[in-house]
Amino acid sequence: MSKVHDQAPSRDPLTQEWIDAHLPEQERRQVKIIKDMDALGAERDQWIEAFLERIQKRGFNVDGDMKRRVGPDEVPEKPDRPFKVVF
């Protein structure tokens, strides 16, 4: 935090109301995003499958355009736990 920010007067009640009103909206927005992302699950599985094929065939980007092919024994397996992309 800047020194100037430390000098700020206490928050105006109207500003606090504004923040309080928006936080639940933001929570609802995130809930909707999680739902939308869950609905993308089957399509995402296909994207992941294609990605795992590409990194074995053409390699994954280690640094910039430098690529390294991933061997079949290195390919990660989907773990037995719920898969989330939004946290």
Place this chain on the structure above:
Amino acid sequence: MTRPHIEPFCERVEEYRAFTLPGFPKGSHYKILSLDRDTGACSLKMRFDAGYARAPGMSYSDMEFFILQGQLKVGDKVYGPGHYVFLPAGVALGALTSEQGCEALMFYNEGEPTFVESDSNHRLAIQQATVDLNAYDDMPWIGTARKSPGVATGCLVKLLRFDPFTKATTFLYSMTAEFSQDNISYHDCAEESFHIWGTSWMLQFGDLPTGGYFWRPPYINHGAFASRLGCIALGRTDAELFNYFHFNPWTTPEENHARAAAKIYRERPDLWKWVVSEGHNHPHGPEDFEHGDYHDQVKHLHRDHDHDH
């Protein structure tokens, strides 16, 4: 910072609302992109009506703005699309007017939006940290990765602001048509982006179109990456952006965090030992002879609690 993971989000589905916070004049409208629940810091898309006028003044928070379209006059200077300003807390900005109206991204980094009329800087303002440039006109695209490991060819960057203390950055980036990068990435920092134009794609989230936005906390997987027709976006981080690349799509933020810590352990064993010794980073130093003031802001750790002193 305590903002939730908002990704992906497209602001075009939202309506503007009148911006009526205390101290601000009428005639501007906002959409919230993300909001810090503790500090009130926020990222906003704003619209200023034709004829908007605001007196000179300052904020108690560091703030940034980027003109998307239209024109905004600041004092006697006219800012058009691509104009970027970083305004340290307490630095007075000239009178704002917009004859025809404009749209801009506005970021309040430390606290809620505040405005105090003033034609002079706060006595503690760090005016020399101000950045004022046109991102479209005043600088070239950097076409190769600035550090290793870096992004693939076709992801271009313009660095607009770099905080020498925290290594937080604000940058414009562009993916060329047919860009692709086949790896999964995460960072130690929160990352934020607003798509000014075009669509990019990520393995986890699908397409992010024009008006697309994300606020992503640290250690969350993103990528592989692609853009069919190209895109241009404004990005920000709250600390150094280091690319931890890998190819496991299913790792968790906790696993990514541990991997990042293991990297420090391997590469800087003495620093690691000092930082974690019984959860206690005393003696209260080391003093940074170059940046003594910054030392006051370092949090000290005491095994099961921490505090400033």
